[in-house]
Amino acid sequence: MNRFDTAAEIYKNYGIDAQKAIDTLKNVTVSMHCWQGDDVVGFDTKESLSGGIQTTGNYPGKARTFDELTADIDKAMSLIPGKKKLNLHACYAVFEDGEFADRNELKPKHFEKWVKFAKERNMGIDFNPTFFSHAMVKDNLTLSSPDENVRKFWVEHGKRCVEISQYFAEETGVPCVMNIWIPDGYKDIPADRFSPRARFKASLDEILSVPYDKTKVYITLESKVFGIGMESYTVGSAEFCLNYVNKNGITPLMDNGHYHPTEVVSDKISAMLLFNEKIALHITRGVRWDSDHVVLFDDETKEIAKEIVAADALDKVFIATDYFDASINRISAWVTGMRNVQKALLYALLTPHKMLKELQDSGDLTALMVKNEELKTLPFGDVWEKYLADENVNSDYLSEIKKYEKDVLSKR
Template identity: 50%
Template sequence: MNEQYVNKNYDSAKEAYAALGVDTDAAIEALKKIPVSLHCWQGDDVGGFESDCDLSGGIQATGNYPGKATNACQLRQDLDKALSLIPGTHRVNLHAIYGEFDGKPDRRHVSIDSFKGWAQWAKDKGLGLDFNGTFFSHPMADSGFTLSSKDKDIRSFWIDHGKSCRKVGEYFGKELGKPCVTNVWVPDGYKDIPIDRSGHRAILEKSLDEMFAEDISPEHNLDAVECKLFGIGSESCTIGSHEFYMGYAMKNNKLLCLDAGHFHPTEVISDKLSSCLLYIDRLLLHVSRPVRWDSDHVVIFNEELQYIAQEVIRNNFQSRVHIGLDFFDASINRIAAWVIGTRAMIKALLTALLEPSQMLKEAEEAGDFTKRLAMLEELKSMPFGAVWDYYCLKSGTPAGADWLAEVKDYENAVLSKR
């Protein structure tokens, strides 16, 4: 996109927003400080680099678009390309199955050595890293239970896995000078109606307590726990429900992870942020796009995404909410999926930063709901796109849809040869 054209449009947009009391330059500076954590598993359909075992735990990736990453080097190369097309300095979110194992993976005792290549790459790029235990796609998870299993050997295996994942997170935090958010999600549950929900939840609480027993400085590692309504194979009962993890996070000072696809189809996480943050110090978001339910479609610039961003910005939650993405679409170019989803998230944050929040709040508190509604509608046609294009260009990334040509070139030069 022509730089002169972008600058001219920005000057006009800046003037229009100034009339509402909004400083677009200040909004851009604020946006630069909000990192989004890109999820590595979009790059290979949640396969990981341990083995060729099938996905389990209710996780499914549909499609077979060519060129997916088959090792850590390829995945980092693909992430490099995606990040070059996304404005701002961000983070990358890893799962425990994405290490460099030299043919000897050990899920029980995840080794820091397997992730030193990732740490060096992140350090060279100035990125932060986040981490997740992988409590699925493994023979020890075939029963459908991990941390809440009544089998002591299974339970012990996954407790050890979680402990070692926290040490990897601590390592990342120390190496990169930025705390790593280490998230725990388990697929435990029943396909049909169970008798003993309470027993499994008591076991899960005890397992988590043991897993988190070692104190790790929050300067290096932040523990998060992730809830879910139900999953494939656990339709009737999910042990790690929202109520369970909400209570656990409150009681034990952990981050609560809210995934946009893990609730009822008409239930949205944007409405939960202000309630949860009354009782919990920090939240982790896994921003996805559920279609009907947890289908993990690529994030787009839709209403719920904008509502999520508005709740973060209007309440100054930027320092308390860690924004991560969680989707995996194997039917389209995987790098394009990263770019589309991440740019949409950043756009949503920008539109929230361009909102005259104080004016709207004053109208609301004065009972002038007419003005509130009228202004919210008028803001929808404000020229935020001109500010977005300017931000992209000033960040050294393509404005508009110019990034797509680079993805196509990369596909022809790199992906098509895998």
Template identity: 50%
Template sequence: MKEELITKAYEIAKERYAAVGVDVDKAMDTLQNISLSLHCWQADDVAGFESNGSLTGGIQATGNYPGKARNIDEVRQDVLKAASYLPGTHRLNLHEIYGDFQGKFVDRDQVDASYFESWIQWAAENNMKLDFNSTSFSHPKSGNLSLANPDKAIRDFWVEHTIRCRAIAEEMGKRQNDPCIMNVWVHDGSKDITVNRMQYRELLKDSLDRIFATEYKNMKDCIESKVFGIGLESYTVGSNDFYIGYGVNRQKMITLDMGHFHPTESVADKLSSLLLYVPEIMLHVSRPVRWDSDHVTIMNDETLDLCQEIVRCNALDRVHIGLDFFDASINRIGAYVIGARATQKSMLRALLEPIAKLREYEANNQLFERLALLEEAKVLPWNAVWDMFCLKNNVPVGEEYIADIEKYEADVTSKRC
């Protein structure tokens, strides 16, 4: 009976959208081919498998909800469980500290692809391609500065680490026959006033040039800015201005994290400008709340605006969508699912926008009509299309996943201690 109701609602929605010039089947087909890059660190609060130390370097996971993943098997188990509730096929984004080190300490300037061999095999077995990140935080040599450190020995250590991470990403991309996107983000900054802004940025620029000296065919580089890190509030070496300049000059992909800008800035507005000057963009979708940049993504105005702008720019082939939140205060698998499905819902709504008619109104200077249709589009029956999309992908419709995640908690994660 429920399937019949979903089908009936979908057929009505299809007719309603057709009346404003939207092909619903085409929108669903497009969404089917959009893969999110799921972040492994939601499963264990960015702990990784290198050591048992706490986070340092301007990041922080808040909360102590029971049941976090404690090892590589549990991270993989939880990631697959979360992915089972998501329509479509998705990717997994790994940080370097999630290598399969088998209990052996491997310093970050010594890591190589062999420590990710089991990840490559696991990803292939589970039809999940990999993305990658270097890890500059939570290390004895992190301090406040890594790639911008005036101490040449420390700077060289982090340059070597990042060079090795690019080689790992290349191997991942080669093996999966699809480019592995590798993100470079460093926490470098100062808690209080600095009088050496230029010096640190010159050092960061030089470090990046050394890191990117080798060209690869099976991986893509992206570079990520931030407003500030916890404990590094007064100055960030890798600011948005720095990385935009570097990215345009070196033709590198820019990473835009929704939580790495001033609360009044529109990340969506940045897309059309950057796409004129850089080849591609990587998105880290999160939800900033006051000082914390990494709350679970929801379908709010900011997420909707971002997805609409991707579609309006006709940039689905140039914008990559990753998730980057970590909430340790609620069920972690639930957080995965809420954030990922919210992003997919926002993208579906963007694909269902009657853009042809809206642009016709704008071209004819029919501004009342444009605003009116934008408003009416908000209440078109997109949710009926979403339910059908989930049904076709054999994943839970609506709130059905809640009880199943509760059961997984009772049977699996609650027994972790």
């Protein structure tokens, strides 16, 4: 009997079919963010990264062009098991033959190369308007700006992104999640909290006035508690975003690095699922007040996955990664984070949720604690190795990445 068979027998004692868990995970799509590969620089502007976010580090080998970025994405995805989507930001528009279009003039044709790339790999595409790193971000304000020219510029950008999102969905045959996040806020205590939010609301209303197929495009809205340079006031707070989403029938997106350090998204998922047909997640890792660290196989990542699986909501949650680390090999950062999301999902699929729920409902909290502790030392690793083997992906990815670094990245 091999190690997986032994592990499967152990899980069977808890009422869990290990192979069924693997087969379920094979069909769970995780959307991989493109911006880890070039430190969120994009192709459309020479502006440095700004607008409440920041990358740190200068590890060699950063992608500088479409061809370099897509080669790195291919290498990362070859080392990641399971079903994947590609998550793009609008700043990754590709211009050729000297053409340029500003963000309020973007068209589907500026993303044709991305569509070809995705279709050749049988992937869908998710999308994000880019409301940062641009000269039209004035005083850290975009959709909430009191300058009508600034606000209208970004409203038009949002409208163009809705059109592009539908283009992605129609071309790939996979629904596109279009996520709106703005950096707007103030470093110090504002004199007027109401008006920026009123302007943000009006801007969102204008963007959503663009006709689109709601079966093909899921527009989401992402909140944040604070950002660099806007520590005292964030226009797109959690309360604003939740109320707007529910009033206007779009999809909430929660990024687990965008809340107070004592808050956890895992605790919010069940509440959100009760009131929304779909929810979306950006899975990252917050460290103190900073988000966007490479996802680990840590307690909160496991709890997020547990809540999704326990609620039987794998078909109701859009799962994407969102982090950027320029201090380590960028491809390793992609592979490590994506694999850890899948590890957490497999761990959740190997958890006897029905048994644990019955213990909770019966009031046997002693047994509940004991069983939860038992589960932590079950041979999860052997089931994970079987999943990797089924997906024809090696457990060791570091040696392959080091080889790619030597052969490709070091020559950039």
